[in-house]
Amino acid sequence: MFCYQCSQTAKGKACTIRGVCGKEPTVARLQDNLLFVIKGISAYLYHARELGYSDNEIDAFLERGFYSTLTNVNFDSEEFIKLALEAGKMNIKTMKLLKRAHIDNYGEPKPTKVEVGASSGPGIIVTGHSLKALEELLKQTKNTGINIYTHSELLPAHGYPGLKKYEHLKGQLGGPWFDQKETFSKYQIAILGTSNCVLLPKDEYKDRMFTSGVAKLPGVEYIEDYDFTPLIDKALELPSLKEEEEKKTFTTGFGASTILSLSNKIKELVEDGKIGRFFLVGGCDSPLPQAKYYREFVSKLPDDTIILTLACGKYRFNDMNLGDIEGIPRLIDLGQCNDAIVAIEIVEALSKIFNMEIDELPLNIVLSWMEQKATAILWSLLALNMKGMYVGPILPGWANDDIKKFLVEKYDLKLISKPEKDMREMLR
Ligand code: FS2
Ligand code: SF4
Numbered sequence: 001m002f003c004y005q006c007s008q009t010a011k012g013k014a015c016t017i018r019g020v021c022g023k024e025p026t027v028a029r030l031q032d033n034l035l036f037v038i039k040g041i042s043a044y045l046y047h048a049r050e051l052g053y054s055d056n057e058i059d060a061f062l063e064r065g066f067y068s069t070l071t072n073v074n075f076d077s078e079e080f081i082k083l084a085l086e087a088g089k090m091n092i093k094t095m096k097l098l099k100r101a102h103i104d105n106y107g108e109p110k111p112t113k114v115e116v117g118a119s120s121g122p123g124i125i126v127t128g129h130s131l132k133a134l135e136e137l138l139k140q141t142k143n144t145g146i147n148i149y150t151h152s153e154l155l156p157a158h159g160y161p162g163l164k165k166y167e168h169l170k171g172q173l174g175g176p177w178f179d180q181k182e183t184f185s186k187y188q189i190a191i192l193g194t195s196n197c198v199l200l201p202k203d204e205y206k207d208r209m210f211t212s213g214v215a216k217l218p219g220v221e222y223i224e225d226y227d228f229t230p231l232i233d234k235a236l237e238l239p240s241l242k243e244e245e246e247k248k249t250f251t252t253g254f255g256a257s258t259i260l261s262l263s264n265k266i267k268e269l270v271e272d273g274k275i276g277r278f279f280l281v282g283g284c285d286s287p288l289p290q291a292k293y294y295r296e297f298v299s300k301l302p303d304d305t306i307i308l309t310l311a312c313g314k315y316r317f318n319d320m321n322l323g324d325i326e327g328i329p330r331l332i333d334l335g336q337c338n339d340a341i342v343a344i345e346i347v348e349a350l351s352k353i354f355n356m357e358i359d360e361l362p363l364n365i366v367l368s369w370m371e372q373k374a375t376a377i378l379w380s381l382l383a384l385n386m387k388g389m390y391v392g393p394i395l396p397g398w399a400n401d402d403i404k405k406f407l408v409e410k411y412d413l414k415l416i417s418k419p420e421k422d423m424r425e426m427l428r
Helices: 025-050 056-067 079-106 131-141 152-159 177-186 229-237 256-260 263-271 289-300 312-316 337-353 372-383 401-411 419-427
Strands: 112-116 123-127 147-150 169-172 190-193 209-212 221-223 248-252 277-283 305-309 331-333 363-368 390-392
Touching (some): 025 079, 025 131, 025 372, 112 152, 123 152, 123 229, 152 312, 190 229, 221 229, 248 331, 256 337, 277 312, 289 363
Parallel strands (some): 209 221, 305 331
Antiparallel strands (some): 112 248
């Protein structure tokens, strides 16, 4: 534990073995965990509020959750597990709210092929998660000759009809959040960061980078109230990009309605033994060497499997051509991390179609986590009683031995090991 939130703290520095107030280390870890989940929920709620959506029940939960971690309020090691599961349910509600906000504003996503690479002309790369900031920028750059490119978690924007209609939403540059320094140095155009996962910039592109919304970086100009004039002026000042000759493509934009419209066909293929198993492989990407696991894992999956994916973890394998099973693509990108709600809706629909409990479905979940939104999603899946999930690339640092024991005993949560070994276990 590490707690230094009150004046009683040990030696005026921090309580690290047990709280001077009597707080047990596992309670302290579970309080930290709750705060991480609350941060994740807040991120999704923030993006919903950007589009004018909010929810009193979620707000009230956030207040209660924060308050319960204040000094001398709650010392119960079971109550914090209940709160974490409740937070998981609140996160489901929040992701649903954000999905509604996205669909009401931009329409239901449709499967879309996105070109990866530069087109000729001036441009702006937009990174982060905010569809609202991207939309405002698309409106303000219409007929200016500026091409807009997505990066990282904004790739799924291309699937929404309300954003796709802008012809200057050209394509994607780069991949996951951590390739920013490389991608932003390579393409010498203006840059906009719209949410978390913005990295401290290199000096060489600081003066052509801007942030908006919650994102702020030292030495980088901040855009107030979606007035992108300085960013647009900078984009027009900078030299144009040259057309890249060889471009690859990513396919994104599979919404719940697209998948559910195929449910009869999917049922038939499962009953005929042509689809053997479903996998949900998704979450955050990170530069850890262990994250190579996910590509190897997906590449080894048998041909009769369908892989649902989401969030930036998909960049580990979304350039692979996995083909289709009688017209059903084997690799299905559901969108951003918050589109875990789409995966949940699909899993719930599969359980109805096959008349099975969720944990009886021919489905395995393999998650990658990096930041606190992934922690919120993990607790959402636990709140739905998903058992036997694999998580990686490493175990969350907040999980001490007591918490790990609980997660293993109650939910059979496993740490990823070797792709072949895990796959054999899952297919058994
Ligand atoms: Fe990835 Fe970063 Fe989306 Fe996370 S771009 S790790 O924020 O939530 O996913
Ligand atoms: Fe230490 Fe308890 Fe104060 Fe935290 S709240 S600093 S554990 S005495």
